[in-house]
Amino acid sequence: MKKMTALILAAAMVFSLAGCSQEKSDAGGTADTAGAQAEASGERKIKDEIVFAQSSDLTTMNPCIGTQERAYSLTNHMYDTLLSYDSEMNLENSLAESYEWVDDLTLQLNIREGVTFHNGDPLTAEDVIFTFKQRAESGNAYKEYVDVDNLEAKDDHTVIMHFMTPHPSFIYQLTDPAWGIMPKNYFEEVGEEGFAKAPIGSGPYKLKEYVTGDYYTLERFEDYWGGPAKTQYLTMKIVPEAGQRTIMLETGEIDVAYEVPYVDAAKIIDNDDLQFLSTPSMKIVMFYLNTQSATPLSDKRVRQAIEYAIDKEAIVQAVCYGYGTVAYAIVPESVTEYKAVKEPHVYDLEKAKALMAEAGCADGFSMEIWTSSTQTNTEICQVIQEQLAAINIDAEILVQDANTIDARIDAGDEYGMSLHFYSCNSGHAEYTLSNILPTGMTRNDSRFSSAEYDEAYYKWLVTVDEAERDELLTTMYEIQNDETPVIPLYNEVKILGATKNLEGLELSMIGAHQFENAVVYVD
Structure with a gap:
């Protein structure tokens, strides 16, 4: 069993x-x-x-x-x-x-x-x-x-x-x-x-x-x-x-x-x-970015700049004491139909600054980061807050109950970024992909909507031919990477202690x- x-x-x-x-x-x-x-x-x-x-x-x-x-x-x-x-x-x-x-x-x-x-x-x-x-x-x-x-x-x-x-x-x-x-x-x-x-x-x-x-x-x-x-x-x-x-x-x-x-x-x-036990997990810790925000977050260049400005490895080391693996896709590598993106947004502060300037945001802007009240989540947001200051984004951390965050996002309240996680419990990419990015889906908290993504997604769901599925899946992952409605941070490692x-x-x-x-x- x-x-x-x-x-x-x-x-x-x-x-x-x-x-x-x-x-x-x-x-x-x-x-x-x-x-x-x-x-x-x-x-x-x-x-x-x-x-x-x-x-x-x-x-x-x-x-x-x-x-x-x-x-x-x-x-x-x-x-x-x-x-x-x-x-x-x-x-x-x-x-x-x-x-x-x-x-x-x-x-x-x-x-x-x-x-x-x-x-x-x-x-x-x-x-x-x-x-x-x-x-x-x-x-x-x-x-x-x-x-x-x-x-x-x-x-x-x-x-x-x-x-x-x-x-x-x-x-x-x-x-x-x-x-x-x-x-x-x-x-x-x-x-x-x-x-x-x-x-x-x-x-x-x-x-x-x-x-x-x-x-x-x-x-x-x-x-x-x-x-x-x-x-x-x-x-x-x-x-x-x-x-x-x-x-x-x-x-x-x-x-x-x-x-x-x-x-x-x-x-x-x-x-x-005692003995120390650990295992990779199906959980990706990630940020949702409000693509319908009244702030410059509605510009994909700004969203890309934010990901380039985030030193994910620094978060894994400083907050998770090394117990995690940097992520660039919204599903873990171990799941069926995982695909690595071709040009991940690896930490590059100069690239981030250039994108901000290209988007007309060199002077930055202010926004809120929402998170639930766990020590790890708060520490992640504090690191992100400091890193985003390097591209002149003034991020205010707002700690709320997780249910309150979900309710406010569902109600259409204005926000900038929201820290979440998603666990791919079935071991298949569909478990995550079906909820996070298609227009109007349950946990599309980024309010992302792409006709090109939706077309590829719904066709992929019903396609049996493996080669065609692979092509559609590649399209989906690349759109997610290019549009950056979600920023994967790291794949969590589960740790336990035992006698x-x-x-x-x-x-x-x-x-x-x-x-x-x-x-x-x-x-």
Whole structure:
């Protein structure tokens, strides 16, 4: 059950799902646990619970709705997707034993037999179709090219999808944890609200108990089709303060700390009782530039000048302590259909000044930079603020809640630049390209509109011929580079800290780190 993962180093563990109570789990017990069994057989004893901490609580445990990274850390253990990735980013089968494009408009999915949900119900084609319809109702754009009302269960383990237009990259969506398969009968029995409180899936762990805003405990699902997880319990604690997560790791209160602040990396590396884990990610940190601004930002030469004036490597070193890779495309290099731009806007202050002069802006102008209130984001904006001063741009940093920023941009408020990130969760470029640049799309926060780009994009979506797709994709990337509605800064590296006794954890490029085979040995 690999969910777009990069194998790095510890051991996977698993989870199973049951009801929810408000009392603390007895996960610390040792009777009849893998650890006790190992001790009896003379093997190294393992803990029966792995505890990890992350910064934010979940908004929901419904995979179709909870599409944020903070949800994936839990739901990827509770649900299975039809397809997944191996550690080399190759597609592999999960709940779908195989798939076949019958023709350009028909996809057949062959569902694995013998899979059960946590309540014992068998997983069938009807559950897959139900989940697909839930995805459509949640607003996913795939309903624009799939005939959702004509999804067909050929038999209990065969799903036929009928497309209204060709869409060869669709299968990559099926790796996204947001496509975790849900049980139709149970969902309809308890309703959406009931399911949100007591969800079940078919993954290696099931929900045991939780206290919102505090912790979530999962229990191993013994009947998991891939075999039981190696550790009996998996607990996620919500610890907003990054420094506190590091302290809890140092004192042994938790086994794994997510989202380790860059400044704490050396502290973990130098601690003989801990191990430092890292993996490339699918996340690109980027600036949106308001192409419809009343300021000179509406001139692409000014936008290009800004990118030339930004020393991206300096940001990676100063803010990220070297944990990042400079980016010139809006998708990571590891995704399918990534293409490098031919003439990237590499840091060149003299080129930036020349472009400003050419645009009639040698004396500069004033604008606002919007960002959410994280330490890293603020530090990035401060570095950018200083760098833009070199081309006479007076940038005022305005810190706001992320939801407020989105709402103000959607409302059409005036702004200059806005710091965001985008994570390509499906591992395919379409995931990002479909939202950021086409006219009127969900997260086209730059308000960019190009008839040439739109024509290439919509043709690319439905083109099956690989050579033609490649040509269209090149056009799209080059337009993005030339028009510069978005400035990619860097590809984030995810860093975690863990006890030295952890083995088998499989790190994920989208943050859905996999504990299915993980163990923590007892000294």
